[in-house]
Amino acid sequence: MLFTATNLMRSNLMKLLLPGVKSRSCGFKRRMPALLLVLLTTLLNHAAHAQILTYENDGIVNAPPDIPPNIDAINFVNANQGQFIINFTNDLLPGEFYGFGMDPYTWQNTQTYSNLFGALMACNTGFRFDTFDPVQGRTRAANTFFNAGTIECGTPDTLSFFELDSAFHSNTTYFVDFSLEGAICTINAKNIFNRGLIHMGFESFLSVHGDAIDLQFGSLASELQGFSLRGNSSELFFNGGVFDGYWGIGDPVTMRPVFYPRGISPAGFFGNNPPSTHGHDVIQRDGTTLFQFLGGSNFVSYVYDQFDFGGSNRYTTVAFLANTNPFIQANLFFVPQFGSGNGFGPPDVIVEYTNLLGTATNNVYVEDVFGITTNFSLVLNGLAGQRPTLIPFNYFVGQLPPVFFFGTPETSTPVPPNLFPRANVTNQWSGYQALLVPTSLLLGDVANQNFTNVQGGIKIVADQYLNLSNAHIASLNYLLLQATNHFDYGPDAQIQSPAFDLNLRSTNGLLQASNLISSTLQRPEGLINLFSARWTNFVTNAVIPYTNHFHVFFADAQFSPVSHPVVQDLTLQRRARDRMMPSLLTIILPLPTISCWTPRASPSQRITIRRCSHRASSTSGRPELFGRLLLLGCNTSQIMAFSKPSTRSFSAVLAHLPITRARLPSHIVPL
Secondary structure, eight states: OHHHHHHHHHHHHHHHHOTTOOOGGGTOOOOSOHHHHHHHHHHHHHHHSOOEEEEEEOSEEEETTSOOOOOBEEEEEEOTTOEEEEOOOSSSOOBGGGTBSOOOEEOBSOOEEEEOTTOEEEESSOEEESEEETTTTEEEOEEEEEESSEEEESSTTTOSOBOOOHHHHTTOOBOOOSOOSOOEEEEEEEEEEEOSEEEEOTTOEEEEEEEEEEOTTOEEEEOSSOEEOOTTOSSOEEOSSEEEEEEEEEOTTTOSSSOOTTOBOHHHHTSSSSOBOOOEEEEETTSOEEEEOOBOTTOEEEEEEEEOTTSSEEEEEEEEEEEOOTTEEEEEEEEEOOBTTTBOOOEEEEEEEEETTSOOSOEEEEEEOTTTOOOOOEEEEEEETTEEEEEETTEEEEEEOSOOOOOSOOOOOOOOTTOSOSSOBOOEEEEEEEEEOSSSSOGGGSTTOOGGGSSSEEEEEEEEEEEOTTOEEEOSSEEEEEESSEEEOOSOOEEEOSEEEEEEEESSSEEEOTTOSOSOBSSOEEEEEEEEEEEEEEEOSSSSOEEEEEEEEEEEEEEESSBOOEEEEEEEEEOOSOTTSOOOOEEEOOOTTOGGGSTTOOTTOEEEEOOSOEEEOTTTOOEEEOBOOOOTTOOHHHHHHHHOOSSSHHHHHHTTOOBSSOOOOTTEEOO
C-alpha cells in the first residue's frame, strides 16, 4: 500500500511540475529526459524520508550495542547529562591521514548543534559538525555550534580496545588502553561558542572554522602520548617523542667498515682517564654510516663489583654518565638480579633523568640489560618514512611517570686501578642514539613535510571575529590561529604547542597578544647517546678460580628538560579607521623565545607586519610605515640576528620611537 501511494504521489507531482509529460500507459511518447526523471525520483524518495525539526538526547546512546542513529534534523541537542557515544567497529583503525579507516560521524541537514553542560559526546573516529545536504551531496557551514559539555574524539574514553583485521595480525586481537591516531573533528559553522572541553586523541586533527569564534573559558586539548600506526607499517609503536637516531651491534674484529683486527684493550679505553669507548660503526636514521666514539673528562663513573655466594662468578659493571644540562639530574641504579641460590648476579642498569625545575610530570628513563641477557640483536622500533629504524635488544628509552622505586641512587666512585684487563679482548658491543623531540614525528623523515600537513594539529580560522579570553589550548604538534578581521585576545589565555602559525588582525588601535603563547613546553628536547660492551675471562691464579663477567655502559645525555615553541609564520595586521590621518601601530607581543627569530630558522619562515596607515614619502612617493612597533619581552639580539637590518631604522623601532620614512629589514615585510 505504501509503495502504491508513493507511486501515485510521484505520478501526480510529475503532472503538476511537467504538465506536458504523460504517462506511458496512456499511449503518449515519453518526452521527459532520463536525467530529470532520476532527479525527481531522488527528490520524492528524500521527501518520503521525513526530516524532523529537533533531535534531542536526554539519555544514553551507546553504539555498540546500539545502532548508530541516522539523524536528519534541523537542530541537534545533547542535554540533561545525555551521553551520545559512537564507536565504529566494522572497519580498520581510524586513519584519514593514511588513506584508510572510517570517516567521522556526521548528520544530515543539521544547522545548529548544542552539547549542553554535563553532556558527553564521544566517537572513536571523530565528528563532523556542519550542514550536509544529502541531495546535493555537499556540505556547507552550519548556523551555530555550541558546546558547554565534553566532546571526545579518538581518546581512551571512546575506545577501550580495538580489533585489527586478520590481514595484519593473523586473527589476533590486541587490547589497548591508549588513544588511537587518525580521529578527525571538523567544526564548520557561522557562529561557534565553546565553553566546555573538546578532547582529541593522540595524533588526531581538529579544525574549527567560522565567521565568529568565541572560545572564552573553553578548552581544546590533545592527547600527548599514545600508539601510532605510522606509514604502511603493520606494527604498533609507542610514540612519546623518543625516536631512533642511530643504532648498531657488533664486535671490534668483525664490524665494518672500520674495525680492530686484534680486538681492543679494555684498560686502554674503559680504564683510562678520561674514559672512552672504542670506535663503533652505527647506522644513522637517514641510512648513512657513522664511526662513533663516546667519552671525555665530563663522564662520571659508577662501579658495581660483586661475587656470587659460591665465589665462582664475579660480576663487574661500570657505568659512565655525562650530563651537559644543569637542570637535569641523573640518578643511576644498579638493580642486582639474584640467581637461584647463588646470591648476587649481574645488575640491571637504570638511569633516571629528573627535571630539577620541578615542572615536568614525567621522567626520562634509560635501561640497559646487556649484562644480564645473552640476546644480541636489533629489533624494529619505528619508521623514518619508508625506512625501518632499529634499537638494540638491550636498551629501553622512554618517558614515564616517576612511580618506580629502585632504592637509593648509586654514588659515583673512581674506577679502581687494574680493574680492567690490559690484554686484548673481542667484546660484544651495542650502540644507540635516542632523539628526544617535543613532537610525535620528525619532519625530516618525509620529503616536503611540514607541520601544516601532518597529524596531531589544531587549526582555528575565524573570518570575522576570534576571542580567546581565558581559553586553554594544548596541541600535540601544530596550532594555527587565524583571525583576518578582528582578534580579541583578552586575559589569561593558556596556549601550548610545539609549532605555531599566527595570522592576527585588529580593527582598533591595539593588537594585543600579551603572553599569548607559553614560552616553554614541559617536553624534553635533545639526545642521549648510549654504548654498552660485555666480555668474560677466566681467572685461574686464585684460591677459587672464577669467571669474570664484565659489562661497561656509557650514557651521554645532551638534552633540555623543556623545549621552546617554534613560530613558523607570524602575520600581524591593523586596519586604520581613518587612513588619511597618521596613526600608531602598537603591537604587544611578548613571545619570549620565538624560534623563527633565531638564526636556526628556515628561510620560509617570515614575519609580516601590515601598515596601519600610510602616506607618500617626500622623496620616493612610495607608501611608508608610519607608526610605532612595540615588541615587549623579546630577546632583541635574536630578532636582530634573524632580521639582519641594514639600517638603524629597526633599532629605532625596538627603541619604541615613531618611524617615518623607515626602511624595514628584508624579513619584515610591510604590505
